[in-house]
Amino acid sequence: MAMLELKDLRHSYVKQPEAEDDWALKQVDMRWEDGGAYALLGPSGCGKTTLLNIISGLVRPTEGRVFFGERDVTDLPTDERNIAQVFQFPVIYDTMTVYDNLAFPLRNRGVAAPEVDSRVREIAAMLDLTEMLARRASGLTADGKQKISLGRGLVRADVSAIMFDEPLTVIDPHLKWLLRSKLKELHQEVGATMIYVTHDQTEALTFADQVVVMHEGRVVQFGTPVELFERPRHTFVGHFIGSPGMNLLPCELDNGRPQFFGHSIETGSGALATTDVAALEIGVRPEFVSFAEEGIPVEVIKVSDAGRYSVVETRHRDVIIKLLLQEGERIPSEKAAVRFDPGHTWIYADGWVQS
Numbered sequence: 565m566a567m568l569e570l571k572d573l574r575h576s577y578v579k580q581p582e583a584e585d586d587w588a589l590k591q592v593d594m595r596w597e598d599g600g601a602y603a604l605l606g607p608s609g610c611g612k613t614t615l616l617n618i619i620s621g622l623v624r625p626t627e628g629r630v631f632f633g634e635r636d637v638t639d640l641p642t643d644e645r646n647i648a649q650v651f652q653f654p655v656i657y658d659t660m661t662v663y664d665n666l667a668f669p670l671r672n673r674g675v676a677a678p679e680v681d682s683r684v685r686e687i688a689a690m691l692d693l694t695e696m697l698a699r700r701a702s703g704l705t706a707d708g709k710q711k712i713s714l715g716r717g718l719v720r721a722d723v724s725a726i727m728f729d730e731p732l733t734v735i736d737p738h739l740k741w742l743l744r745s746k747l748k749e750l751h752q753e754v755g756a757t758m759i760y761v762t763h764d765q766t767e768a769l770t771f772a773d774q775v776v777v778m779h780e781g782r783v784v785q786f787g788t789p790v791e792l793f794e795r796p797r798h799t800f801v802g803h804f805i806g807s808p809g810m811n812l813l814p815c816e817l818d819n820g821r822p823q824f825f826g827h828s829i830e831t832g833s834g835a836l837a838t839t840d841v842a843a844l845e846i847g848v849r850p851e852f853v854s855f856a857e858e859g860i861p862v863e864v865i866k867v868s869d870a871g872r873y874s875v876v877e878t879r880h881r882d883v884i885i886k887l888l889l890q891e892g893e894r895i896p897s898e899k900a901a902v903r904f905d906p907g908h909t910w911i912y913a914d915g916w917v918q919s
């Protein structure tokens with residue numbers, strides 16, 4: 565059974581939306597399976613929080629329906645949706661002990677004391693909070709408090725989903741990577757459906773099995789981290805995910821074959837269905853560009869050492885083409901030629917990949 569289904573969702577904060585820009589969410593249709601680890605990824609203002617609030621019931625969508633399994637929950641308030649939420653900033657009771665904070669969501673629902681005790685200890689152990697159970701929450705650092713918030717989100721075994729809204733914002737940078745992998749482990753141990761909202765690609769790609777990439781109120785791709793990397797459906801995904809992002813080069817067609825300044829480019833995209841588009845681009849990630857004996861002539865203009873690999877910036881005419889080379893790979897001193905791996909080179913028409 566599909567755990568969570570969003571059907572024909574649209575949302576506007578404007579009373580009588582008319583223009584496209586009046587819609588904070590333009591069109592969302594999605595099915596999220598029971599027990600999955602999902603991330604909602606996108607820059608500030610793309611509609612992540614709006615979507616999260618529609619799922620949790622804080623916002624009623626202007627159009628469309630929300631289903632939990634077979635049940636239409638669109639008109640149900642938050643407390644009847646059986647969802648746990650962890651917010652950016654800790655939501656805890658300072659005067660209570662760590663133990664009582666973790667126990668609160670269970671006691672509130674009348675769970676028997678022995679079960680409360682075993683569940684609290686189990687979650688505390690997962691989050692390395694066992695030593696602190698008897699301490700008052702007020703004495704803890706911001707990191708410690710946010711761990712309690714995470715624990716409160718995870719403690720109920722009966723929730724339909726746990727939603728995390730940028731939960732690592734207040735966490736110290738050196739602890740962030742620890743908690744990032746911890747959350748992945750927790751998903752495997754707890755087994756609940758988890759939805760993680762973030763603008764940080766590393767957090768999303770570390771945590772999620774499936775990532776929903778949002779851009780200007782739309783879902784531009786819903787896929788595994790590998791799919792987002794290997795075959796971005798939209799130029800936004802290519803550009804936003806990856807470091808550095810995808811090269812996007814101007815493209816023309818000659819008898820249906822893509823050309824870059826007269827150089828014929830082999831791609832994984834099939835024949836173009838239409839040429840009636842405003843912008844035609846070739847997309848290739850820096851990982852799939854290499855120096856070659858023959859290819860597109862370029863000038864090497866910059867090499868940046870990024871640890872185990874180098875980012876090489878080259879130029880053909882006024883277009884920059886970046887390469888990502890492994891340590892030890894030869895970098896020509898000045899004049900060179902590059903080629904693209906055809907299996908990882910795509911054509912984009914008005915932003916969308918051509919299959």
Ligand SMILES: Nc1ncnc2c1ncn2[C@@H]1O[C@H](COP(=O)(O)OP(=O)(O)OP(=O)(O)O)[C@@H](O)[C@H]1O
Nearest residue numbers: 577578588606607608609610611612613614615763
């Ligand atoms: N309560 C509101 N009233 C009016 N407009 C809103 C409201 N909340 C969000 N918006 C607008 O809706 C759009 C989507 O915002 P939303 O907060 O969902 O995006 P986001 O991706 O979560 O961004 P952030 O990470 O900055 O919160 C933005 O243009 C925002 O200005």
